[in-house]
């Protein structure tokens with residue numbers, strides 16, 4: 648019978664639990680919603696509709712992708728309006 652070898656235990660997540668996560672903005676979805684990734688453990692967060700930071704699950708990735716599309720459309724439209732107004 649073999650003993651299972653123990654791996655050296657430098658786990659980034661442990662480092663984070665001791666010192667806290669080191670989040671960086673990785674994506675700007677809208678003016679209010681951003682996505683963050685921890686430099687150490689690669690944990691991802693996002694802003695929800697209340698402005699709280701929550702874990703970026705695949706469900707929220709989808710929501711953010713939709714938000715981003717809608718937001719970009721809105722911005723395009725707003726720009727078009729300004730353009731046509733200034734042309735007029």
Ligand SMILES: [Zn+2]
Pocket residue numbers: 659660663667668669685686687688689690
């Ligand atoms: Zn972390």
